Amino acid sequence: MIRVTRSAIIDAPIERVWAILRDFNSHTAWHPVVAESVIENDEPADQVGCVRNFTLKDGNHIREQLLALSDNDYVSTYCILDATLPMQRYVATVQLKRVTDGDRTFWHWQSTFDTPRGREQEFADLVGKGVYEGGFEGLRAFLRRRPGAPAVRTAGSETMATQGMVVSRFGGPDVLEARPLEARFPAPGEVRVRHSAIGVNYIDVYIRKGEYRMIEPPAPIGMEAAGVVVDVGDGVTHLLPGDRVAYACAPPGAYVGVRTLPASQVVVLPDEIDDETAAAVMLKGMTAEYLLHRTHRLRGGETVLVHAAAGGVGLLLCQWAKALGARVIGTVSTDDKARVARAAGCAATIVGRDYRFAAALHDATGGRGADVIYDGLGQAAARENLEALAMCGHWICYGHASGPFDRLPVESLGQKSATFSSPVLFHYTAERAALTEMAQRTFEALRQGTIRLDIRHRYPLSAAAQAHRELESRSTVGPLILLP
Amino acid sequence: MIKVYTSSVIDAPAEQVWARIRDFNGLPGWTPFVAESRIEGGLPSDKIGCVRNFRLKDGGMIREQLLTLSDYDYQCSYSILESPLGVDNYVATLKLTPVTDGNRTFAEWWAEFDCAPDREGQLSRDIGQGVFQAGFDSLKMLVRR
Ligand SMILES: NC(=O)c1ccc[n+]([C@@H]2O[C@H](COP(=O)([O-])OP(=O)(O)OC[C@H]3O[C@@H](n4cnc5c(N)ncnc54)[C@H](OP(=O)(O)O)[C@@H]3O)[C@@H](O)[C@H]2O)c1
Secondary structure: OEEEEEEEEEOOOHHHHHHHHOOOOOHHHHOOOEEEEEEHHHOOOOOOOOEEEEEEOOOOEEEEEEEEEEOOOOEEEEEEEEEOOOOEEEEEEEEEEEEOOOOEEEEEEEEEEEOOOOOHHHHHHHHHHHHHHHHHHHHHHHHHHOOOOOOOOOOOOOOEEEEEEEEOOOOOHHHEEEEEEEEOOOOOOEEEEEEEEEEEOHHHHHHHHOOOOOOOOOEEOOOEEEEEEEEEOOOOOOOOOOOEEEEEOOOOOOOEOEEEEEHHHEEEOOOOOOHHHHHHHHHHHHHHHHHHHHHOOOOOOOEEEEOOOOEHHHHHHHHHHHHOOOEEEEEEOOHHHHHHHHHOOOOEEEEOOOOOOHHHHHHHOOOOOEEEEEEOOOHHHHHHHHHHEEEEEEEEEOOOOOOOOOOOOOHHHHHHOOEEEOOOHHHHOOOHHHHHHHHHHHHHHHHHOOOOOOOOEEEEHHHHHHHHHHHHOOOOOEOEEEEO | OEEEEEEEEEOOOHHHHHHHHOOOOOHHHHOOOEEEEEEHHHOOOOOOOOEEEEEEOOOOEEEEEEEEEEOOOOEEEEEEEEOOOOOEEEEEEEEEEEEOOOOEEEEEEEEEEEOOHHHHHHHHHHHHHHHHHHHHHHHHHHOOO
């Protein structure tokens, strides 16, 4: 048996180093020999038992399984399941310890394994020098690129002054007023984020009008933003000052420059996703993710009707559903939007402003109807949706831009053995494990080009009322963002 | 029970640092705060169970008993039998680990003990900084290459 041990001092606080090393899927960001890393079966990267599939820069492949992970002791243990290299019974442990003298980190990396007789030295060097020492240097270089602010917490109670757009009373776009606000020092479990871009969503309109009673005016609205961590409260281990982050969650309050909110809903952004894209995709992308994979598991060959197909969520649904092999038909209000929707994967579009689409849909599907309807329209489209649905179809009403239902259309479902769903993103993201999975799958879809974002509508934060006016007038295409 | 943990990096190979500190009777030779030390009953200073009896430069007397000593792990632990500190059930461990990168030493020193609640903060600072970190600082000077 060969035993390889290497250790080093890393000139960064242990929380900073651990935030990187505890992520079983982080090596492509910092390790010089790893070209590609994928966690199999879409499991979260901190799921004990998950398997990562490495492609090394020299072309070799290695599958490794996470055996143990302790945030308390800063220990991660893993083994090789199979590899194109002759290494057997490889078990390795990464352990960090705090160097209190200078707030640095001691990193200990050790493994035991077997290899064919005569090649012991070759593999001891490969692992010790190539993988472990190379890894130390790689992580140091990564930290120089992404240093983060020092993780020292200052005396504690100071608040930061900022500006925000506040709903002064429930009503039209003009009730949005710019006001000075404060972002307090994060309490335990909280994080303070300096926003660089803020997403506008239709739910902001419902809340502004008072249809969803999620605030008591005067209060800022907004569910989605991207930015940089200013500081974190006690007990927050996955974020550090200086991290680029994004979120999409309740409670409302994102239309501000700096904000303090629960850290559990905040995720670190991959380097390649810029802040504007993140602010435009967190809420809408994770919504498309769960609508296509969770509320309904979309299968190739299904016919899908997407309403507001050129809208923020609509465009993502079209692109992603097409990539999953579905036949996508979209409704839109103008020819220009129809062109955009077709470019995003719609096989056909139905153009109109009056919620009459069932007849055209039956024409386009040989009378069969849609297996799945993604409906963000609500009341005005309800009757036509029932008509447009195929036998045993699934009608998913996830919004009501045309107004809320007078009453739910339950009785009529029996005419077609139809299923009706009324899902809400925030219920799907309530658990941190599900949230990270949904965010990672959305980032991956962006990386792969499965979904693409074209941000046509940018406003200064102070012009939020204008953004709302345009969103409600049905004149926008794709996502809208506010810039503080 | 409270725990005080101090760690540092010493710029010399672990075996060299260990040679300095493994002698349980050797505190006057490497710490800045011990004036004189003897082992009670004439026992060898690496015999488990032996008691060192030492006088601090500020005058206080302390008796400590060696609980474990491992040349293999570069680690020893000991308990306080008598001291003016006002601590109970005090057990401390000193451990060295080689840092292969740069052939240096990662040194850890920690203690667990009971004391009056209102003295926890002060004692943690006195022990963590005044004893453990001060010891490391003087080791750093002694082994300087
Ligand atoms: N449940 C959830 O988890 C969840 C999450 C995110 C979004 N949503 C819902 O998804 C829908 C889309 O959200 P989004 O933010 O991406 O907005 P959006 O689709 O970019 O904008 C709304 C679109 O709805 C269409 N629309 C039809 N009738 C309308 C009316 N009377 N007033 C205004 N718009 C009308 C318009 O497209 P045309 O002009 O082409 O018809 C308009 O562009 C909304 O209903 C939202 O509430 C739900």
